[in-house]
Amino acid sequence: MKHRIVVLGAGYAGAFSAGYLARQLHSDDFEITVVNAEPDFVERVRLHQLAAGQDLRSRPLAKVFAGTGIRLRVARVTSVDPEHRTVTVVDGEGIDRLEYDTLLYALGSTAADHGVPGVDEHAFHVATRPNALRLRARLDELGEDGKVLVVGGNLTAIEAATEIAESRPGLRVSLATSGNVGGWLGTKARRHLLRAFDRFGITVHEHTTIERVEEAAAFAADGTAFASDATVWAAGFVVHPIAAASGLEVVPNGQIAVDRQMRSVSHPDVYVAGDSVFVIGDNGFPYPMSCASAGPTSKQAIASIVGDRTGRKIAPTSLTYFGNHISLGRKDGIFQLVDGDARSKPGALRGRTAARVKSAILDIAAWSVSHPTLGKASHKYRLATTREHSPHVVAG
Numbered sequence: 001m002k003h004r005i006v007v008l009g010a011g012y013a014g015a016f017s018a019g020y021l022a023r024q025l026h027s028d029d030f031e032i033t034v035v036n037a038e039p040d041f042v043e044r045v046r047l048h049q050l051a052a053g054q055d056l057r058s059r060p061l062a063k064v065f066a067g068t069g070i071r072l073r074v075a076r077v078t079s080v081d082p083e084h085r086t087v088t089v090v091d092g093e094g095i096d097r098l099e100y101d102t103l104l105y106a107l108g109s110t111a112a113d114h115g116v117p118g119v120d121e122h123a124f125h126v127a128t129r130p131n132a133l134r135l136r137a138r139l140d141e142l143g144e145d146g147k148v149l150v151v152g153g154n155l156t157a158i159e160a161a162t163e164i165a166e167s168r169p170g171l172r173v174s175l176a177t178s179g180n181v182g183g184w185l186g187t188k189a190r191r192h193l194l195r196a197f198d199r200f201g202i203t204v205h206e207h208t209t210i211e212r213v214e215e216a217a218a219f220a221a222d223g224t225a226f227a228s229d230a231t232v233w234a235a236g237f238v239v240h241p242i243a244a245a246s247g248l249e250v251v252p253n254g255q256i257a258v259d260r261q262m263r264s265v266s267h268p269d270v271y272v273a274g275d276s277v278f279v280i281g282d283n284g285f286p287y288p289m290s291c292a293s294a295g296p297t298s299k300q301a302i303a304s305i306v307g308d309r310t311g312r313k314i315a316p317t318s319l320t321y322f323g324n325h326i327s328l329g330r331k332d333g334i335f336q337l338v339d340g341d342a343r344s345k346p347g348a349l350r351g352r353t354a355a356r357v358k359s360a361i362l363d364i365a366a367w368s369v370s371h372p373t374l375g376k377a378s379h380k381y382r383l384a385t386t387r388e389h390s391p392h393v394v395a396g
């Protein structure tokens with residue numbers, strides 16, 4: 001019987017990892033199944049564009065995996081049982097149970113509501129495609145002078161507010177954040193950001209914590225009401241509750257605790273990559289949930305799976321974090337590098353060049369999903385006769 005590898009999620013981490021594994025492992029020994037809720041690879045980093053009304057390139061997973069031997073299962077994962085090595089999925093046909101020998105958990109994350117009343121029922125978000133499309137439909141309904149309130153002061157809030165303001169100039173866009181918008185940016189980048197907000201006519205309410213959301217308004221901690229026809233909740237990400245509910249060891253925010261090789265510390269047959277993983281980066285800080293982190297965590301998880309299952313040496317992947325690239329609509333942006341202590345450097349690439357660089361990076365990231373071994377030789381490694389972890393593991 002073949003060794004069954006099941007990959008949960010086909011976002012940046014899952015799709016890249018599955019493709020890479022298929023090119024490294026011998027199909028006589030390994031069977032790779034990918035489970036994803038949607039039939040397409042979704043460029044999540046462009047979902048604010050989709051919500052604003054732009055159309056994204058279609059990337060069907062069947063095409064992405066064509067010729068790789070990967071089995072694609074379009075279904076929603078509802079639970080994982082790591083003791084019995086099974087995953088429960090639901091699709092149009094009903095409930096099914098998949099068995100695995102090795103699991104790669106890469107279900108990503110969604111919007112964090114922080115338990116704020118009304119967010120679930122009344123707010124919109126851009127963390128998943130169905131929700132971005134829901135917001136888009138709502139924006140389509142709004143006439144001139146419709147009011148949009150974006151809640152959050154970090155990357156997604158900034159990108160959503162500027163994209164909506166640029167694509168739909170008739171709307172009145174405002175942003176409320178408990179701290180300072182883009183407060184972590186270097187001086188020049190922040191000045192550039194505030195100028196862009198001015199240009200787009202976005203009203204900014206800083207030090208304003210939204211504590212309740214209703215259909216037509218959001219309410220701050222001091223009681224101030226902000227009239228809003230569409231409240232866009234962009235106050236951070238949280239991983240899906242499936243991980244914690246499955247009995248895998250998680251940290252308080254729900255991310256799965258792993259060793260340096262991306263193996264679950266409680267269930268070493270489960271590997272984790274992307275937003276779902278909690279790991280400390282090379283700078284000593286938790287590795288942030290980002291597309292930029294999905295690459296290195298996937299590479300490490302892949303190296304570990306290949307090493308553990310075929311008896312090869314596991315090379316360590318560096319977990320460095322360089323900074324953020326932020327779009328401010330389609331023609332403006334900021335590329336903010338950070339130093340070794342994760343502090344923003346004083347300077348930053350700004351303007352149209354930064355926007356072009358960001359767009360190119362996103363295109364390369366999407367392209368690399370279907371070309372995962374580019375620059376590396378493809379192999380067909382055989383399954384080692386023992387299921388024990390490789391003795392050559394690099395210490396964490």
Ligand SMILES: Cc1cc2nc3c(=O)[nH]c(=O)nc-3n(C[C@H](O)[C@H](O)[C@H](O)COP(=O)(O)OP(=O)(O)OC[C@H]3O[C@@H](n4cnc5c(N)ncnc54)[C@H](O)[C@@H]3O)c2cc1C
Pocket residue numbers: 008009010011012013014035036037038042044045046047048075076077078106107108109126127128156159240273274275276289290291292293294325326
């Ligand atoms: C609007 C927006 C802009 C962003 N911009 C940037 C940026 O500029 N730079 C950056 O570094 N990061 C950015 N990010 C963050 C980045 O998108 C994520 O960190 C990245 O997508 C994480 O990759 P992942 O593979 O872990 O998860 P995802 O890309 O979210 O993939 C998870 C996959 O799992 C599937 N899935 C989830 N739940 C289930 C389930 N129960 N059953 C089956 N399938 C399921 C999803 O459909 C998806 O295909 C942005 C995010 C958003 C929302």
